[in-house]
Amino acid sequence: MKFYDCSTAPSPRRVRIFAAEKGIALPTVQVDLRNGEQFTPAFRAINPDCTVPVLQLDDGTVIADAVAICGYLEELHPDPPLMGSNPQERAVVTALNRQIERDGFFAAMDAFRNTAKGLKGRALPGPHDYEQIPDLAARGRVRVEHFFRAMDARLDDRAFVAGTRFTIADISTLVLIDLAGRAKLTLPEACANLRRWHREVAARPSASA
Secondary structure (H helix, E strand, C coil), X not given: XXXXXXXXXXXXHHHHHHHHHHCCCCCEEXXXXXXXXXXXXXXXXXXXXXXXXXXXXXXXXXXCCHHHHHHHHHHHCCCCCCCCCCHHHHHHHHHHHHHHHXXXXXXXXXXXXXXXXXXXXXXXXXXXXECCCHHHHHHHHHHHHHHHHHHHHHHHHCCECCECCCCHHHHHHHHHHHHHHHCCCCCCCCCHHHHXXXXXXXXXXXXXX
């Protein structure tokens, strides 16, 4: 098994945190996204979509999606459960994680990728070039602000995003908040619940994975 990673990219960080919470050590290959290694023939042969993370299994099977990789690791190492411990919990965590991706993660990506100078002409990850669209960045910033306030309200009566237990929903939220910070979108002072949660989750040893 090989885990293709990039230490500066947000999506593989979700897998690193997930694996760290489970105590899993993944044999890792760093992919130099800054210098375009993802576009080389060697990497395209592994993942034609030219993105990380990628988990390549010993039989050659390739899993090229952060949440799918986490799901695979969860099946192999069910404890501690990070995607729910029964059908109801798994459904709730899955729905929350998808909402966090849609309303938070993708919005932060729009805000960051459509303004970062180093991503000029690369507003979307993948094999094709797309120009930055300032209006999408502006909309992304508004969406992130709405997400912050909604998540602050959610955390008013619970320790973690899905309830009493740390899950992949917390991992996704942590990573998107840190990504939003790269777009100079910081947590509002008024979001006391979210700021408390972020301090506590960012202090977990796995957060530095």
